[in-house]
Amino acid sequence: MPANPKAIAINRPLAKTITFRTIGTVLDFTTNYVVISDAATAATLTAFGFVVGPFVYLGHEMLWDHYIAPQQRRPGLPAPAKAALPISSGSNAKDEPA
Secondary structure (H helix, E strand, O other): OOOOOOOOOOOHHHHHHHHHHHHHHHHHHHHHHHHHOOHHHHHHHHHHHHHHHHHHHHHHHHHHHHOOOHHHHOOOOOOOOOOOOOOOOOOOHHHOOO
């Protein structure tokens, strides 16, 4: 099925931010209301977390992605070269002809 060219592309960190913040907002308000017992104050505290929280979370995700190994961030690049070690067929290496 071809991708819809008019669809809005949302990157993974942004999508995670949206879902995380939605769940977090509901939990924040519930916790604030249970502890404070005042809906207006609970809503104010929750609104603050709703506005500031996504920026903190998105920044955290971007920093996390920034410090991942470069070969993991850029899938098109080859993995770093590893030292090649000879694989023995079970016999002692000095017994094999050079």
